[in-house]
Amino acid sequence: MAINNKYLKTVYDGLKQRNADQPEFLEAVEEVLVSLEPVIEARPEIEKNAIIERLVEPERIVMFRVSWVDDNGKVQVNRGYRVQFNSAIGPYKGGLRLHPSVNLSILKFLGFEQIFKNSLTTLPIGGGKGGSDFDPKGKSDNEIMRFCQSFMTELFRHIGPDTDVPAGDIGTGGREIGYMFGQYKRLRNEFTGVLTGKAIGSGGSLARTEATGYGLCYFVDEMLKANGKSFKGQKVVISGSGNVAIYACQKATQLGAKVIAVSDSNGYIEDDNGIDYRNLQLIKEQKRDRIKTYLDYDFGKNAKYTEGCNGIWTIPCDIALPCATQNEINEESAKILIKNGCYAVGEGANMPSTPEAIAQYKAAGVLFAPAKAANAGGVATSALEMCQNSARLSWSFEEVDSKLKEIMQTIYKNAAEAAEKYGHKGDLQVGANIAGFEKVCNAMLWQGVSY
Known part of the structure; x- marks a missing residue:
């Protein structure tokens, strides 16, 4: 896999120089840029408006200390992150990963992928990702609660139902989302759909x-x-x-x-x-x-x-x-x-x-x-949870499952058609990247440049 287009190669080489210690992120960007070569050739306005330069840089990265007390009374310290990558088509949306392997490279890779995955769902959600190097394994419920409360005590300033709506991911299930949501509600004094993956009785979606x-x-x-x-x-x-x-x-x-x-x-x-x-x-x-x-x-x-x-x-x-x-x-x-x-x-x-x-x-x-198309069902249903929260509704399992199936069929159709349109018939990896990119690109062009 190599980037041949001069413009894309220049952008990637500069990114690689600035992020040499982030192999996962660079791998994800390179894979997408190779796929976009036929689009760049066909649409000169992309280079003119520096769309790729803007796309590969997160709009915002929040990194913070998370201090909590374990069951032995000892203070523990972890590092928390939220990468708010792109909001061109909607509020940032992406999971919170709790795992010892979490670092900025992995979260930037996941956040970058999330831009295209979320775009493919056809729903109005941007791309983001976050988490911490905290390991829930072997921790008591009370230790996990104290960590989640401390984590949210900083994160709550940067998220909201129309700004950034995190979800679960590796290490972050219903228990962790519950503790985080409880702390957000306490700090903001409001009950809003700021997190997805909630318990069914607290605004969660069936089939999530x-x-x-x-x-x-x-x-x-x-x-x-x-x-x-x-x-x-x-x-x-x-x-x-x-x-x-x-x-x-x-x-x-x-x-x-x-x-x-x-x-x-x-x-x-x-x-x-x-x-x-x-x-x-x-x-x-x-x-x-x-x-x-x-x-x-x-x-x-x-x-x-x-x-x-x-x-x-x-x-x-x-x-x-x-x-x-x-x-x-x-x-x-x-x-x-x-x-x-x-x-x-x-x-x-x-x-x-x-x-x-x-x-x-x-x-x-x-x-x-490819993953950004095939595993988009989770974030699609998270977005359906956001819809239910906004309308104060609760859909049946069958309703959500039916909408999910329709979304996945549409993702396949759009990826297949984009691949064929740009001369790569049958290559769903290229098609998914292009279909996801064009929607975000068009929104960025429409919104102009923020000075």
């Missing part, structure tokens, strides 16, 4: 938990149908065992597939009889246990557990759905998947395939559903 996994399968299903294929009778391997993986497992099964493997950060299980999502719910949501305990139950008596999560991609399958984390499939893993007969990859996690892996997919003619 399922949305990213369901949306992934809806998008992949459209891609398969466009190529004369379907989920029916296919063997599916899914990495991860969080919400995305669990509900991708459910929806893929409902669409006729057999999910034969899932993983967590320690290892993976393989079950040729098929894996029921309800068993994953039991282990990961109710018991909060490791995936290897699947073998301790009657339903796991025919399963096999293997230490180390990367080996999951050596299992022969028809469809691979990486739903764990970024860069989990490298070039070698991609080659093994292809050799073993995998013909479709749908990304449920953010940027789970390296550029080298994606090059292997394309060279082999593997159907590829």
